[in-house]
Amino acid sequence: MEDQQEGTPEPQTGGTKVDSTAPTKKLANRWRRAAIAAIVGSGLIATIWAGGDDSDHQYANMAMFVVGAIALIYVALQIHLIALRRGFRYLVPAMVGVVIGGAMSLFRFDGFSGEMMPQFASRFQQPLELATVGPVTEDSAEISAGDSPMVPSPESISEADVSGFLGNQRDAVIDQRLFSVPDSASDITTLWNQGIGQGWSSFAVEDGRAVTLEQRQDQECLTCYQLLDGELLWIQEHEGRHENALGGIGPRSTPTIDDGRVYAQTGTGWVWCTDLESGKVIWTVDLLEIAGWDQLQSEALITWGRAGSPLIVDGMCVLPLGGPAVDSAPAAGSEPSVSAKRSLIALDAETGDIIWRAGDGQISYASPTLMTLAGQRQIVSVNEATVTGHAIDDGRVLWDFVWPGQSNGGANCASAIPAGPDRFVIGKGYGGGSALVSVEADGDAFKATPVWESSSVLKTKFTHACIAGDVAYAISNGSLEAVDVATGESLWRQPRSERLGQGQLMLVGDVLVAQAETGQVVFLDAIADHYQPLLTLPAMDSKTWNIPTVAGRHLLVRNDRQVICFLMPAK
Structure with missing residues (x-):
């Protein structure tokens, strides 16, 4: 009532003297409240920001947004009440409308960063043209390897084979x-x-x-480009589309090349096997149909689309399968039903026929990895809330290790990375951490136990650790970090002013090739005792979550709208 009656003079009664300074005091109080709210809000935001490195930048950004929004609304309300007192009823609403309207006319919403920061792009920025398959022209036929310094030699092309996800050894x-x-x-x-x-x-x-996956309108596409000049050699299309406000649009796994064939899984679970040279389809499989659910049901539990890259081993194509929740657990001592086996599926690499299904854990966004642990070759799968080892011949679970996660929340995205004899490293973002896990024979069985676990190092959200000797390098909570594998002790961390965000990392010999989330590529010395950047290469100018592909001297980088092929100088 006080605010609604500020413009009404108080009546004089019984000779009581009216304080003529009261309206001025009220205005001063409102300015004071607005200033205090702005100062307190700024202080809280600064405190949260300062703690982001030690906690999780995503959660810190969300907290800063909430605090900032509350402070801003309160300050705007106080200014609006002051303006009302001065007779400017529509001043603040008009200013807010002009700012929002102007911003919307100049910029469009472009998704969220990997740390939950909203992204915006100019409405006037024209997208780059997509390549199409066309006939070979006389001009393109005249270009051959070695004709100019701008074109790689045949030798550099022959050295450029990379079979797929995270390199030839994953x-x-x-x-x-x-x-x-x-x-x-x-x-x-x-x-x-x-x-x-x-x-x-x-x-x-x-x-x-060079083969990859991409989304073109409502078609999930498997595409093959000529490494020499980017010409689109062939394309296979499947009607389907994964889209999520936080995770973006399109496929997120990487194809695998083996014995002249390409194996690939889309974001909706469609699997291709094609001929590398011609693109001719050899077989296809729909994993959602096999699992017994549709895309809507699948994405309720696996919210950000299927990200598992095919693993080719012993004539099989192994992939995470997924499936509906199991209503009841199997009786003690009995095996889960076939329909409940959803962690992995092995398809015949020649025909696409199902060879086995295994594991009852829901899938994550990681890809299966081939390792030798406790003397046995096996497939290691990072699932929604566990890590499991599987026999190659029939997929049976050899061991499991609890690794909490939720595929429609704080998800597991990083695959397990070998870390010496009988050990692997696993990392996680979303406030998680990392562990060095040892697998040992336990009679006729196997046992997985942590050597160390940490909530402060190797917090790999979308990325993976890469290991050289006794040192693991990773983008941890957005900053590049080196960690002693044996102890889990952090050796160094990238300065906050140079953070890469939720980017990607590859280790090439003695050089780290880091893809920053903002698009640039950073080359660094892979040394244990200090942080040593070598060169920053401008590349994309928008969000980039894709792993850089180093193929000989070729560096292929891409995101959800642009692809660049660089040729590095010879060593």
Whole structure:
């Protein structure tokens, strides 16, 4: 009532003297309240921001947004009441409308960063043109390898084979570095730079062909580009679309090349096997149909789309399967029913026929990995809330390790990475941490136990650790970090002013190739005792969650709208 009657003079009664300074005091009080709210809000935001490195930047950003919004609304309300007192009833609403309207006319919402910061893009920015399959022209036929310094030699192309996700061994490590890191980015050649469909897939490369997955309108596409010049050689399409406000649009796994064939899974569970040279389809499988649910049901539990990259082992194509929740547990001593086995599925690599299904844990966003643990070759699967080891011949579970997560919440995204004999490292974002796990024979069975667990190091959200000797490197909570594998002790961490955000990392020989979330590529010395950046290469200018592909001297980087192929100087 006080606020509604500020403009009404108080009546004089019984000779009582009216305080003529009361309205002025009320205005001063409102200014004081607005100032206090702004100061307190700013202080809380600064405190939360300062603690982001030690907690989780996503949760810190969300807390800062809530605090900032409350403080801003309160300050705006106080200013509005002051304006009402002065007779400017519509001043604050008009100012808010002009600011919001102006921003909306200039910018469009472009999703969220990996740390829950809203992203915006200019409404006037034109997208790059997508490549289409077309006939070979006389001009393109005249270009051959070695004709100019801008074109790679046949030798560099033959050295550029990368079978798929995280390199040939699925450990984010390429042993031999064939390129040098120059002093200036101008010494790196851009072979081609063009548009690409949406998605967070990376490339597999063989015989001068680079294959990836992308979304074009309502079609999930498996595409093959010529490494030499970016020409689209062939495309396979499947009607389907994964879309999520937080995770974006399109496929998120990486194809695998094996024995002249390409194996790929889309964001909706469609699996292709095609011929690498021609793109001809050999077989297809719908994992949702096999699992017995539809896309809506699947994405209620696996919210950000299927991200598992095919693992080819012993003539099988192994993938995370997923499936509806099991209503009841199997009786003691009995095996789960076939329909309850949903952690992994093995398909015949030649025909696509089902060989086995195994594991009752819901799937995560990680990809299966081949390891030798306790003397046995096995498939290691990071599931929604566990890590499991599986026999290759029939998929039976050899051991399990509890690794909490929720595939429609604080999800597990990082695959297990080998870390020496009988050990692997696993990491997690969303306020999680990491563990070094040892697998040992226990009679006729196996047992997985933690060597160490930590909530402060190797907090890999979308990315993975890469290990060189006794040191693990990773983008942890958005900052590059080196950790002693044996003890879990942090050796160094990237300065906060140079954070990479939720980007990606590969280790190539003695050089770390880091893809920053904001688009640039950073080359760093892989040394244990201190942080040593070598070069920053400008690349994309928008959110990039895709793993960089290092294929010989070629560096392929892409995001959900642009792809660039760089040729690095020879070593």
